Amino acid sequence: MTDDLAIPADTIGEGWLEIAARILDSGAASSYDSLPILEVARATLTIAHPRSADPIIEHRADPERLAWMHANFTDHALVAALGDARSYASRLFDYAGTGRSQVDWVIQRLRDDPTTRSATITTFEPLLDTTYIPCVSLLDFWLRNGALEQVVYAHSIDFGAKGYGNLVELAWLQEHVAAALEAPIGRLTFIVKSAHIYDSEIEFMRNALHSAGE
Numbered sequence: 206m207t208d209d210l211a212i213p214a215d216t217i218g219e220g221w222l223e224i225a226a227r228i229l230d231s232g233a234a235s236s237y238d239s240l241p242i243l244e245v246a247r248a249t250l251t252i253a254h255p256r257s258a259d260p261i262i263e264h265r266a267d268p269e270r271l272a273w274m275h276a277n278f279t280d281h282a283l284v285a286a287l288g289d290a291r292s293y294a295s296r297l298f299d300y301a302g303t304g305r306s307q308v309d310w311v312i313q314r315l316r317d318d319p320t321t322r323s324a325t326i327t328t329f330e331p332l333l334d335t336t337y338i339p340c341v342s343l344l345d346f347w348l349r350n351g352a353l354e355q356v357v358y359a360h361s362i363d364f365g366a367k368g369y370g371n372l373v374e375l376a377w378l379q380e381h382v383a384a385a386l387e388a389p390i391g392r393l394t395f396i397v398k399s400a401h402i403y404d405s406e407i408e409f410m411r412n413a414l415h416s417a418g419e
Contacts, residue, residue, distance in 0.1 A: 351388065
């Protein structure tokens with residue numbers, strides 16, 4: 206069993222395959238929502254050059270799952286698969302149904318003070334989230350050496366079925382904020398308390414890793 210992983214990678218696709226391989230190789234058997242998983246606790250994935258268009262993910266990920274995650278980050282409709290929870294899009298661009306765009310707020314905060322260390326937003330809506338708690342809960346942006354970096358915290362990420370989609374959409378958000386600031390894109394750091402793969406996704410991930418090695 207291995208915990209406290211620190212994984213550097215050049216791209217989000219390389220990062221996805223590396224953390225998945227580590228989970229399959231040394232993850233501990235556990236369970237989440239009564240389903241069996243392999244799990245690594247406290248993993249930090251640092252992507253040097255995050256880009257939402259990633260050839261590894263485009264060739265090895267499930268396109269339907271990518272489309273589902275993209276809708277979650279861009280469509281304000283309730284997410285039926287999550288018990289009609291509010292989407293990431295609604296949380297980020299219409300926080301708590303108030304019309305407040307947290308992403309616009311981040312952009313303006315960094316425009317007003319490029320040295321700020323508190324351009325930080327959350328997807329958690331405590332008065333509304335009585336059952337579902339979003340996996341990605343904290344997004345923190347800052348400008349370092351003129352480039353826009355993003356630090357993200359998640360309580361848990363499934364790197365078999367959804368993690369690559371999370372990485373694509375987080376890179377997309379970083380691109381969006383960087384473009385608005387006319388800044389180059391810096392690192393993406395993804396801190397995950399429970400990095401795991403469901404037993405039902407193990408075969409899919411082994412095939413993805415095998416094809417990557419060909």
